[in-house]
Amino acid sequence: MHSWGYRLNAVATFSLTVLGVMCGMVSFSDNFNHPTPSADVRVLNINWFQRHPDGNDEVSMTMNITANLQSLFTWNTKQVFVFLAAEYETPMNSLNQVSLWDGIIPTKEHARFWIHTANKYRFIDQGSNLRGKDFNLTLHWHVMPKTGKMFADKIVMPGYHLLEDYR
Amino acid sequence: MGWIGETVDSIRSIQISQLLNQAVSLGMIVTSALIIWKALMCITGSESPVVVVLSGSMEPGFKRGDILFLHMSKDPIRAGEIVVFNIDGREIPIVHRVIKVHERQDTGEVDVLTKGDNNYGDDRLLYAEGQLWLQRQHIMGRAVGFLPYVGWVTIIMTEKPIIKYILIGALGLLVITSKD
Numbered sequence: 001m002h003s004w005g006y007r008l009n010a011v012a013t014f015s016l017t018v019l020g021v022m023c024g025m026v027s028f029s030d031n032f033n034h035p036t037p038s039a040d041v042r043v044l045n046i047n048w049f050q051r052h053p054d055g056n057d058e059v060s061m062t063m064n065i066t067a068n069l070q071s072l073f074t075w076n077t078k079q080v081f082v083f084l085a086a087e088y089e090t091p092m093n094s095l096n097q098v099s100l101w102d103g104i105i106p107t108k109e110h111a112r113f114w115i116h117t118a119n120k121y122r123f124i125d126q127g128s129n130l131r132g133k134d135f136n137l138t139l140h141w142h143v144m145p146k147t148g149k150m151f152a153d154k155i156v157m158p159g160y161h162l163l164e165d166y167r
Numbered sequence: 168m169g170w171i172g173e174t175v176d177s178i179r180s181i182q183i184s185q186l187l188n189q190a191v192s193l194g195m196i197v198t199s200a201l202i203i204w205k206a207l208m209c210i211t212g213s214e215s216p217v218v219v220v221l222s223g224s225m226e227p228g229f230k231r232g233d234i235l236f237l238h239m240s241k242d243p244i245r246a247g248e249i250v251v252f253n254i255d256g257r258e259i260p261i262v263h264r265v266i267k268v269h270e271r272q273d274t275g276e277v278d279v280l281t282k283g284d285n286n287y288g289d290d291r292l293l294y295a296e297g298q299l300w301l302q303r304q305h306i307m308g309r310a311v312g313f314l315p316y317v318g319w320v321t322i323i324m325t326e327k328p329i330i331k332y333i334l335i336g337a338l339g340l341l342v343i344t345s346k347d
Contacts, residue, residue, distance in 0.1 A: 005341075023314060079228055081284060083266070085246045092272060097246035099266035104227070104284065121289070126269050126278070140247040142264075144228045149312045152247060 026076050027148020033074045039067035039139040039155050041084065047118065049130070049167045057130040059123045059162060065101070065139075066114045072143055073108040080105040081142040086123060086160075088135035097138075098123050132164040212239040214307055218251055219318030220262060224283030225249075232319040235262060237308030244268060244277055244303065249310040252281070255295045260307060263290055269300075277303060 047060040065084060072080055083102035090096060100119040105111050140154040207216040220233045229235065237251055244250065244265060251262045266289065267280035278300035282289040291299060324331045 027312070081228060081247075081264075083247060093269045094272040094275075095243075095268065095270040097268040099246055102266070102284075106227070121266060142247055142249070145313075147314055150249075150310070154247075 023147045027145060030074055030076050030143075030145060030149065030151070033072075035069075035071040035153075037067070037069045037072055037141070037153075037155065039065070039069075039157070041065050041137045041139070041157055043137075043160060044116075046163055046167065049163055049165075051128055051166060052124075055128055057125040057128050059130060060119060061100075061123070062116070062118045063101070064114070064116050067112070067139060069105065069111040069141060070108050072141065073111060076145045076147065078144050078146045080111065081144060083140050085138050085140060086135050087138055087156075088133055090125065090127060090129040090133075092127055092129075096125070100137075130162050131166070133162045134158075135160050135162065211237060211308065215251070215260070216308070218260060218262065219321045221259060221322070222283075224286050225262060225264075226285045228284055229262065229313065230315070232316055232322055234314045234318040235310040236312040236314075238311045239306075239308040243270065243275070244279055244306065244309075250279075250281065251307045251310065252301055252305045253307060254293060254298075254305070257293075261290070261293065262310065279303075279306070 042064040043061055044064055045062045047062060049057070049059050051057050063084075067082070069080060069082065081102065081104055083099050085097045085099045087095065087097050099121050100123060101117055102120065103115075105113075136156050136158045137160055138154050138156045140152065143151040204216075208214065210216075216237055218235050218237060220229045220231055220235060223231055235249075235251070246265050246268050248265050249262065250265055251260050253260050261281075263281040263283045263286075265279050266282045267278075269278040270276070279302070280289055280291070280300060294301070324334075
């Protein structure tokens with residue numbers, strides 16, 4: 001009853017259980033955080049706007065993205081993954097979401113940022129519907145914890161508009 | 168050395184009823200594990216409620232050896248979600264983030280493009296020949312939570328199967344030689 005085998009087994013089981021419960025509690029503590037993030041995006045320039053030979057429209061634009069996501073960080077946050085998506089509707093598709101830029105915020109200090117960038121990923125439509133299109137720019141973020149449940153949310157910024165003609 | 172002598176003695180003194188007892192206990196343990204696994208599959212709606220991260224393509228968020236908890240609901244797939252999907256012809260599921268979504272007006276079906284956070288380009292290189300998009304049927308679940316490091320046990324057992332055999336052998340020996 002008191003051999004080293006039994007003792008090892010008991011210690012191992014108990015410590016694993018305690019560890020599991022602690023991870024659960026740490027993750028639960030994230031629920032007490034009420035974040036108040038803010039963001040603003042300005043489209044500075046439409047670099048070019050073409051239609052491919054296969055019929056799909058593509059746009060390249062330069063943007064200025066400002067955001068303050070510091071309130072998302074808790075003691076259990078490993079990083080925040082943030083990305084900007086253009087969202088719009090077309091006759092064929094009820095929803096199109098195209099990610100234009102993404103970044104990883106490793107610490108709270110980096111969470112307040114201002115960047116000036118062209119779109120990192122190509123803004124290509126399924127079809128040729130982008131001329132004169134109104135679209136939303138939505139800043140999405142994904143809080144990745146050190147352990148436990150992940151949270152995701154977004155800020156929708158409507159009111160962006162594409163040119164009526166190719167350039 | 169005395170321990171080995173004891174072990175040999177106890178193997179010699181095995182009775183059939185004792186053996187059967189051990190076998191039934193072992194069977195109970197294995198069956199309960201199976202029941203819990205199947206219940207998890209039901210609750211999370213996913214074929215594989217827990218996966219181990221095998222590559223570094225989602226670093227620094229998910230490292231090799233982390234465990235992801237999956238959940239599959241009827242909610243539509245949206246950009247930013249971390250999904251686990253299978254490609255025809257590849258047996259290992261891939262865990263990457265959705266970066267593009269095109270949802271059809273009439274059927275509600277989606278075309279989805281994914282990319283690993285730590286990769287330079289999107290996943291079209293990984294998809295099957297001629298495949299440009301993923302559809303809902305390829306996706307096994309969404310990652311909703313994770314535990315770090317716990318998956319290393321699975322990785323070690325898969326990559327060095329000798330360890331698996333040693334473990335099973337040792338477990339078998341323990342079962343045979345324990346007196347209760």
